[in-house]
Amino acid sequence: MEPKSDIAERYSGIYLNNREKIMAGSSDFINSFREKAMERFHELGIPSKKNESYRYTNLEPFFRNDYANYFIPGISDFVKAEEFRCDVTDLDSHGIVLLNGFYPSINGKFSELPGGIRIGSLNEASREFSDIVEKHYSRYAKSDTDGLVHLNTAMAADGVFVHVPEGASLKKPVQVIDLVDSDADTFNQHRNLIVVEKNAEFTIIICDHTNSPQKFLTNAVTEIYVGENSRFEIIRVQNEHNNAAKITHTFIHQERNSFAASNNITLHGGLVRNSTYHRLAGEGAECNSYGLYLSDKFQHVDNFVNVEHIAQNCTSNQLFKGVLDDMATGAFNGRIFVAPGAQGTIAYQKNNSILLTDSARMDTKPQLEIYANDVKCSHGATVGQINEDALFYLQSRGINKKEARLMLMFGFAHEVIQNIKVDPLRDRMDNLVMQRLKGELSRCASCMVKCG
């Protein structure tokens, strides 16, 4: 357990002083979790390097910073978010823009997509679909060591709610643009809840962007329930500026014979920490967890994955790859946990990283914890550089060194991208990665958001 720090103390104070404001928009049900969560946060504090899962990531400077805003429940901000939405060009997806963690629902309307899929603000949903929210909210986001999950439960004021009813399936993915934009340093927290009922199919893309150069800190929690025989895919594209810190916690709970895939693609960001929790609770469930991180300058990317095999005959697969340039640092922390009795488990885990400079650094910690015997589990981790032989081969075929390096890095990254099942999306990701490797990426090309 962390020693209580003055920072934790400060955040407790912020909560106490603004309790009414935080609670104003939410239903009683959501508010009923806050006090207890705050107590837990106060016990656990901001995870320090002494916390095993944060061993290689120092969050303190970001939490020590004094933010002007901790939540923005003002009506003017909703209007601003609405304005963003107006400029969305129609691509191959249903788009939603989230501003600083708030869903722009001035009229409180839910958008309804084919098949009865509903997307809207979590606050609204907790009133309109109270039965669904009450069944799932805060059921999956649990942590005994990570205080930030509890901080989010205590303070998050809104987020996206998605409900995919039984048997529904959507041809086009849903794209959530999670925009951070403010004229003052901002700390924002949001809370998403995605419920995919039986026999359904759903793909969601979450794009994390910063729109102004202020210091930002985001602490987001996404809870996902995947029902029996359902397919679910989440793709997170992170492209934020170097002063921004993004901490995401994604909890995916899977029922019998369901499939879920998670993709974390980190292109840019001062500090990025993605915690992905997969819980295979129903027999025959399968999950894939992928990640790609391309970082340079003083960026730091930390991927934490926890796959829990609770039921029998489940399969999981993890693949995380990254290229680190300049003074960038990376961390990977993967854990496969096989509960007693979870026989027939197949679990794989792989982490490969390339260091391009002597000042780049990679720390990796793949772990297996296995309490059943009929299992096939393996993990592998490598840290190295671009293969000299491959480089030489390409050069001997008349490709110049710079181009050859680029090709090899692209091929390395593509191994992650190729797992995206939606074709146009995969091509778009390939494009983004290529641009990023060339150093040309400032904002995602063909992004829906065109406003300044």
Next chain:
Amino acid sequence: MAKDHEKIIRDVTSGEYKYGFYSDIETERIRKGLDEDVIRLISGKKNEPEWLLEFRLRAYRHWLTLKMPRWPNLTIPSIDYQDIIYYAAPRQKVSPGSIDEIDPELKKTFDKLGIPLEEQKHLAGVAVDAVMDSVSVKTTFREALAEMGIIFCSFSEAVREYPELVRRYLGTVVPHTDNFFATLNSAVFSDGSFCYIPKGVRCPMELSTYFRINAASTGQFERTLLVADEESYVSYLEGCTAPMRDENQLHAAVVEIISEANAEVKYSTVQNWYPGDKDGKGGIFNFVTKRGICRGDNSKISWTQIETGSAITWKYPSCILRGDNSVGEFYSVAVTNNYQQADTGTKMIHLGKNTRSTIVSKGISAGHGQNSYRGLVRVVKNATNARNFSQCDSLLMGDKCGAHTFPYIEVDNQSAVVEHEATTSKIGEDQIFYCNQRGISTEDAVGLIVNGYAREVINKLPMEFAVEAQKLLQISLEGSVG
């Protein structure tokens, strides 16, 4: 078929621990408990110089500020450090000149363990330092080795006869502040082996230390210091056993190895402390700190361990690769059966240029055993062209056991190539079926598969002990497949 398996498991796991007897030897003990007076008493008994007593007291005072670490993946019952006897020695002449002066009962004990104290012809290739409880009983082949300038004796003798050497190297690899158990050891260590190989000498025989815990409610805290000077070579082996008792006994040893330029040290362990009965009662707590430093260029340290005993094992034989082109190796087979627990692995710290390390760890869990590999590979900024390969495999037998892997890889240099791979699985039914088909019984098939699985490590042991280790594996495990 399944019935057969169960029967085989029962038969094998109920096998008696071969070395569990107790020898009735007149033993000199000090009172229970730990304080500065006890440390002074131990130091006084060994006629130690002032600087060594100071070293002990410094360690003890530091130990008082430490708490027992909780990070290992182990369930350790609380240990009452005031309920342990820190010094127990078989009563005998201070340093027996010839074999006839050794207590016949003592001699019988070691004969029974297969460790002859006479310099026998058929074991001419091995020099043994036999340690019983807190003191070294006899070191064989001392004279023959001394002719080549090799010093091989008990730690206490070394302190008396070569104080400069001991003082120069003691605590340089494992400082007295290193960790909870190393600090405790630094305060109360009683005996152990000291070995010095001079420049350019290739040690002609295997050096070996045999540790035996005999007295009840004691702890064993030995300290081994091994120095290989430039261009020398030594192969060193340690073995250990203890009587069967219902109480847990603490064994907290420290091993320090210094390998100078172009020297090579091969350190092998066959650890067979009493593992407790099949309900997990009794057994030794084996909390050991082992570390070697490749000080000079082109030096090499190789650890090989076969861990079959102890109720709880907690050890990480490590290498600090400081010299350029130095090499570190770690080969391990760890077996946990019944209620045994093991958290073992290694640390490879790459400091020099072109340093290489290899880690091969094979864990085998059966019954309710819990087996963890925990390892660190660190490449610092200036360690260009470092290379590491790690392989950690786990074999599971039975549905109540567990196998865990916790590797840490920290790379701070772009030219490093670090690879880690691990697999966990049970013995394939297809493999057993294949053997059955060819007329090999299930029990033999399991033995065959396990030995094949561990072969890569066993092959690294000196010949005389490889056979022993193979047998030990068979006894600890064979047939445990479910």
